[in-house]
Amino acid sequence: MKIGELARRTGVSIRSLRYYEEQGLLAPVRADNGYRVYSPFAVEQVERIQFYLGLGFSTEQLAGFLHCVLQHKEAFCRDVLPVYESKIAELDEQIRLLSSIKSNLEERVRSIVAERHEAETNRTERDKGADSDGHYDDGR
Amino acid sequence: MKIGELARRTGVSIRSLRYYEEQGLLAPVRADNGYRVYSPFAVEQVERIQFYLGLGFSTEQLAGFLHCVLQHKEAFCRDVLPVYESKIAELDEQIRLLSSIKSNLEERVRSIVAERHEAETNRTERDKGADSDGHYDDGR
DNA sequence: ATAAACCGTCACATTGATGTGAGGGTCAAG
DNA sequence: CTTGACCCTCACATCAATGTGACGGTTTAT
Incomplete structure (x- = not known):
């Protein structure tokens, strides 16, 4: 899925999605034309990011543990x-x-x-x- | 008193004193050479400003009622x-x-x-x- | 082939109080 | 008359996440 669709499906602006990537929270692959390509899981990932930001974490803090909690249960992330x-x-x-x-x-x-x-x-x-x-x- | 002395006596930076003036919270007169000249009461005024800012008011809100509470008791300011x-x-x-x-x-x-x-x-x-x-x- | 709807990067604006520094007057003491 | 300590104004930097827009390439549908 391309960035516009992800934005539509999450309600997050394209600008913010690109910002999250810059901050190391999202890692889309690139198509041959340079377009960002997201997996379907990206929708939940983005919702998770929004959730943590809503709890008051900064993108910098989030970068420290998001990767783990996306893959495992919170309890397993040191x-x-x-x-x-x-x-x-x-x-x-x-x-x-x-x-x-x-x-x-x-x-x-x-x-x-x-x-x-x-x-x-x-x-x-x-x-x-x-x-x-x-x-x-x-x-x- | 000039701005440097007021800064020293209140612990507020010169930069902030000028900013308060810009926001309409302080109104020093000017000497012939252009220097700001503050009355001795300015010390308490500045302390009062710091107090209200510490309560979470913005300088803009403060501009709406500071003048009155500096002159009268709070109870008399609509x-x-x-x-x-x-x-x-x-x-x-x-x-x-x-x-x-x-x-x-x-x-x-x-x-x-x-x-x-x-x-x-x-x-x-x-x-x-x-x-x-x-x-x-x-x-x- | 052209228009519409995408996408890309780069970069400046926002908010509020304050820091910082350039470039330049003023004034007192030596 | 110079030095140092003042003062002035103007203007850019900070923090974080996001908005906005310029400029240009790509894809899709007509």
Whole structure:
């Protein structure tokens, strides 16, 4: 099968298929005219590549273990477990960071709401029925 | 104060200070010779910028509310609350995504370990004391 | 034989914040 | 008056995966 058909059948752009080849993830043979020729298995290979990229692996990391997992079960590929484990650690770190940022923002939101509520209460007691809402636009 | 001093006092590179200005986050005046001249308050302003960038805001988003929060308390800036809330939603989504990737990987690790254990058990019973560990390197 | 639909390579654009460096003014101390 | 330490602007490089387009060859169908 030629590159256009593979692209159609996997939903991956021709550009990306050529890129994967450049990164050592795919190895089509060449026809006499120079056209790339893919085996029917290439469809599953490409889906597998997409799957791993979706898990957050880079093409470079993928190059290190894709070949093995395409041929054998994951459990038989030495390099896979440490890669997965370090990826998990990396994800943990990212999740931790994002969570702490989120907490920080939530705390800020809470204190804004509280402060506005306070201000609102004071204003209502002091100055019933005025128009201003006590906010400022960003005056640039 | 000139840009070099501000850079030293904030730990932010000269390049970044100029970039912040380009993005509308800082507005130094210019001396007759064209040099940027910063007020002493610029130190806190820059620290504030770093803080918000660290929370994951882009300079473009920051440009929308920095001016107000530098002058007033956050609670008095209209634009701030919705920005924070949408940032929180975005963080939630990212955390959700990363967590699901993590779960997927953890499941894979579990099944690799289980499968190896099984293989190990079988091998030991059948074939005591052999050398091979039953693994393949990535044979490229 | 010609047009349409393929394929090939090469190379630049994208995103965001920052690094780096060229080429050139400015200013203080010696 | 020179040296060194500043400052200026402009512009290209980085990271990763992908888009886009130019230019040209090939294949297929009319």
